[in-house]
Amino acid sequence: MALNVVVVSGNVRIVDDEVFRDEVCTATLSGSAQLTSEGQPSELVEFSKGCGGEVRAELDLNCVRLDNGDVKINGEARLYEGTSENTGDLEDTKSLSYLVPKGRTITKTVKLRNTETFGGDTAKFTLTLVNIQAA
Numbered sequence: 001m002a003l004n005v006v007v008v009s010g011n012v013r014i015v016d017d018e019v020f021r022d023e024v025c026t027a028t029l030s031g032s033a034q035l036t037s038e039g040q041p042s043e044l045v046e047f048s049k050g051c052g053g054e055v056r057a058e059l060d061l062n063c064v065r066l067d068n069g070d071v072k073i074n075g076e077a078r079l080y081e082g083t084s085e086n087t088g089d090l091e092d093t094k095s096l097s098y099l100v101p102k103g104r105t106i107t108k109t110v111k112l113r114n115t116e117t118f119g120g121d122t123a124k125f126t127l128t129l130v131n132i133q134a135a
């Protein structure tokens with residue numbers, strides 16, 4: 001039976017834009033999944049981080065093994081800004097789709113930006129994705 005282990009590690013840098021002094025937050029993230037059969041999606045990571053009292057960045061990734069041992073990673077990154085870090089006011093979102101070949105490592109950057117008037121808040125994810133062929 002084929003077995004792939006998929007590992008994500010990375011970090012996010014969030015900037016809550018302010019008139020006088022921007023608030024900057026950083027955090028690390030990690031996740032992993034074991035994939036034993038083709039076509040069955042598994043959760044890789046579900047991440048959320050608030051910043052500065054008004055901003056929140058989220059990242060969700062799922063992975064699925066293809067029959068040649070490559071792994072497809074799909075997900076979404078989101079940036080919220082509103083009256084609290086729990087706000088539902090979505091300012092930017094990006095759909096993510098990566099292919100990690102068997103036995104390979106890839107690095108990706110995802111940038112989000114609040115483009116509304118008086119926005120300027122940003123989040124930047126840096127992700128390393130590893131597809132280990134374990135058996």
Ligand SMILES: [Ca+2]
Nearest residue numbers: 016017018054
């Ligand atoms: Ca702000």
Ligand SMILES: [Ca+2]
Nearest residue numbers: 016052053054
């Ligand atoms: Ca703030």
Ligand SMILES: [Ca+2]
Nearest residue numbers: 081082089116
């Ligand atoms: Ca807003």
